[in-house]
Amino acid sequence: MKFIKAGGHILIVIILTVLTQLGGLAWLVALRFKRRLLTFIGIYAALSVASIWIAPQFGRIPLNCWASPNTASVQSPLFCTLNRHYVTPELKAVLQDTAASLTTHFPDAKLRVLDAGFPYINDFPLLPHLSHHDGRKADIALFYEDGTGTYLPGRTRSPIGYFAFEEGPTDCAPSQLSLRWDFDWLQAAWPDWQLEEERTRRTLELLSADERVRRIFIEPHLKARLGLTHEVIRFQGCRAARHDDHIHIEARS
Ligand SMILES: [Zn+2]
CATH class of the missing domain: 3.30.1380.10 (Muramoyl-pentapeptide Carboxypeptidase; domain 2)
Structure with missing residues (x-):
């Protein structure tokens, strides 16, 4: 059962990464918290906003x-x-x-x-x-x-x-x-x-x-x-x- 659960999260990480690049990372971090969805949204939004200033350093x-x-x-x-x-x-x-x-x-x-x-x-x-x-x-x-x-x-x-x-x-x-x-x-x-x-x-x-x-x-x-x-x-x-x-x-x- 735990294996299936882990597989589900891997799938979510892949889909979020393919769609948004940063979403998979945000999901991985959110897994450590209780209110997972809310935390994910917060981390994803923070990463996205931070990228407005960070991405230009990478061209x-x-x-x-x-x-x-x-x-x-x-x-x-x-x-x-x-x-x-x-x-x-x-x-x-x-x-x-x-x-x-x-x-x-x-x-x-x-x-x-x-x-x-x-x-x-x-x-x-x-x-x-x-x-x-x-x-x-x-x-x-x-x-x-x-x-x-x-x-x-x-x-x-x-x-x-x-x-x-x-x-x-x-x-x-x-x-x-x-x-x-x-x-x-x-x-x-x-x-x-x-x-x-x-x-x-x-x-x-x-x-x-x-x-x-x-x-x-x-x-x-x-x-x-x-x-x-x-x-x-x-x-x-x-x-x-x-x-x-x-x-x-x-x-x-
Ligand atoms: Zn094109």
Whole structure:
């Protein structure tokens, strides 16, 4: 019986570590206390807040968790709560500069960031994004408009910005052995909004022209639809997740 109990805690530590990096450690410490859940929440919150100052010593800084004018901020508080909003200073600068430039063309445009990276340790992947392991990668939300063609500032079709796919032709065969999920059954759950092409295109143009950006992933059908030709915008391959629900960018350092 004790063995099963220990196995349960190991599982909790693994899940919390995979989801939040710091949660597993917080759970291990909380095991020594009586009010375990409350203690866990307290320790996790303390570790998360302390990381805002400690992580920069190791080369990662947090993105803005709260929206403010002309700046990039995370799309959902969930990403900050789970410590998935850390990037290198260069990537943060790219995102902030892009957000600021975007508003010179579109004053109402809000650049929203999805999953970025954990606060510590290179080669620690932010699942399910295998490549988000060094703070140099972040995902950006697409821009949307409602049925009347009105831009919806800061809004995404799915609550976390992922898995609301734009349909288009693909050369990828359906495969069970890849991360290329379609989630067909989920699509009807999202509001009937369309891609807001002008702001999405301008964002991709700004990122493509930025020397600090090494590459950008979107699906080829989106690149074609938006009339983009820059070679820094590439296809991520058939084995990786679909990139017609978000934009993936990678900074040089
Ligand atoms: Zn990504």
